[in-house]
Amino acid sequence: MQKLIDYINQYAKLDDAAILELELRAEIEKFKKNEFILEQGEYCNKIWFIKSGMVRKFHLHEGKEITAWIHVVNDIITSLYSYFHQTPAIEYLQACEETELIGISRENSKKLAQFPQFVTFTNVLMGEHFVKIDTNSREFGLMSAKEKYDYLKQISPEMIKRAKLGHIASLMGVTQETLSRIRKQT
Amino acid sequence: MQKLIDYINQYAKLDDAAILELELRAEIEKFKKNEFILEQGEYCNKIWFIKSGMVRKFHLHEGKEITAWIHVVNDIITSLYSYFHQTPAIEYLQACEETELIGISRENSKKLAQFPQFVTFTNVLMGEHFVKIDTNSREFGLMSAKEKYDYLKQISPEMIKRAKLGHIASLMGVTQETLSRIRKQT
DNA sequence: CTAATTTTTTGATCTACATCAAAAAAACTG
DNA sequence: CAGTTTTTTTGATGTAGATCAAAAAATTAG
Numbered sequence: 001m002q003k004l005i006d007y008i009n010q011y012a013k014l015d016d017a018a019i020l021e022l023e024l025r026a027e028i029e030k031f032k033k034n035e036f037i038l039e040q041g042e043y044c045n046k047i048w049f050i051k052s053g054m055v056r057k058f059h060l061h062e063g064k065e066i067t068a069w070i071h072v073v074n075d076i077i078t079s080l081y082s083y084f085h086q087t088p089a090i091e092y093l094q095a096c097e098e099t100e101l102i103g104i105s106r107e108n109s110k111k112l113a114q115f116p117q118f119v120t121f122t123n124v125l126m127g128e129h130f131v132k133i134d135t136n137s138r139e140f141g142l143m144s145a146k147e148k149y150d151y152l153k154q155i156s157p158e159m160i161k162r163a164k165l166g167h168i169a170s171l172m173g174v175t176q177e178t179l180s181r182i183r184k185q186t
Numbered sequence: 187m188q189k190l191i192d193y194i195n196q197y198a199k200l201d202d203a204a205i206l207e208l209e210l211r212a213e214i215e216k217f218k219k220n221e222f223i224l225e226q227g228e229y230c231n232k233i234w235f236i237k238s239g240m241v242r243k244f245h246l247h248e249g250k251e252i253t254a255w256i257h258v259v260n261d262i263i264t265s266l267y268s269y270f271h272q273t274p275a276i277e278y279l280q281a282c283e284e285t286e287l288i289g290i291s292r293e294n295s296k297k298l299a300q301f302p303q304f305v306t307f308t309n310v311l312m313g314e315h316f317v318k319i320d321t322n323s324r325e326f327g328l329m330s331a332k333e334k335y336d337y338l339k340q341i342s343p344e345m346i347k348r349a350k351l352g353h354i355a356s357l358m359g360v361t362q363e364t365l366s367r368i369r370k371q372t
Numbered sequence: 373c374t375a376a377t378t379t380t381t382t383g384a385t386c387t388a389c390a391t392c393a394a395a396a397a398a399a400c401t402g
Numbered sequence: 403c404a405g406t407t408t409t410t411t412t413g414a415t416g417t418a419g420a421t422c423a424a425a426a427a428a429t430t431a432g
Contacts, residue, residue, distance in 0.1 A: 061328075068324060084313060126312075127270060138254060141327025142247075142359050145419070165380060173328050178419055180381055331389070351410060364389055366411055 025108035031095035044082035053099025211294035217281035230268035239285025
């Protein structure tokens with residue numbers, strides 16, 4: 001739990017009462033390799049924080065798995081649309097390896113919102129997230145395969161080190177053959 | 187101003203007092219064709235609503251103009267990052283044709299925030315915007331040029347009808363020659 | 373530790389789209 | 403509305419990355 005507290009503290013300083021409440025509301029969940037945290041069609045009623053391990057978010061498009069992102073330790077994961085609109089999720093969340101999450105349900109999240117620090121945290125997080133997406137996301141699509149790879153290596157070296165080649169390729173929007181060839185050049 | 191009121195009403199019903207305050211705080215701004223609403227390096231201190239006309243958002247990348255989006259009537263425009271972080275904008279906002287905007291400055295926006303309807307409106311808008319970007323943006327990058335064109339025609343037919351070929355091509359991330367050829371096939 | 377399965381690499385060929393160049397069409401401007 | 407500039411179209415050729423096929427390497431399981 002300390003990891004999550006440290007993480008939130010970067011955005012909004014938590015006092016003892018807030019930490020106590022958090023410990024009451026958040027629960028540790030463990031997943032084995034390849035186990036699903038969320039499947040398409042389910043309602044996503046939680047937000048998770050990755051304590052250890054790695055989680056891949058993907059959806060199906062014409063039968064193929066399209067990796068949206070591969071999250072590592074200290075990332076927040078959820079199905080945003082499903083969580084906020086209370087609709088069935090269109091995507092899957094799958095543990096890439098032995099993974100420990102800290103989960104907070106919608107109801108518990110509401111209780112936490114009595115503490116202004118958590119509201120601040122949520123707002124900042126959302127703001128950051130969406131500004132980040134706004135600036136990076138289209139840019140990414142315009143890069144060459146090599147540029148995409150270098151960019152990913154820079155912003156998430158852990159992910160590049162540990163994730164499967166095929167998953168990274170899918171995230172980049174190229175075939176695994178292409179990624180394999182990119183890795184070979186130097 | 188009625189257009190903006192109608193637009194906000196979709197999200198949060200405005201009463202007479204709120205409308206009065208809005209009319210006090212928002213001001214009409216007119217731009218000629220090709221005139222800049224915002225330039226790179228400037229601080230963006232306003233959010234605008236497009237009353238009439240069309241606005242292109244772009245930035246420079248290796249000397250070339252990369253079109254991020256082309257906004258039409260009833261769209262909200264701003265430089266998100268600059269507005270919220272009070273940093274110099276990295277992008278340009280340019281009127282594609284004779285354009286009328288309704289602008290609200292940051293200070294006036296704060297005043298409006300005394301009315302809960304405006305807060306609701308802002309939150310919903312931000313939420314919508316960022317969920318939309320999250321779902322569509324990467325998807326878009328994976329489409330073929332033809333698919334991108336069909337998608338854009340579907341979500342913004344007005345823009346496809348009125349914007350310059352070169353601008354649309356840049357938004358799609360293809361050359362204008364390619365877009366011209368796509369348009370020719372039926 | 374060995375066999376089975378999964379993942380990654382390598383090679384050959386194909387294709388969507390880029391680039392370069394120039395003509396045709398459309399839109400301004402005096 | 404004639405001349406100039408800008409935008410769009412057309413054609414020829416080049417290239418990054420896809421696809422198909424199969425070997426090599428790594429992982430997993432009995």
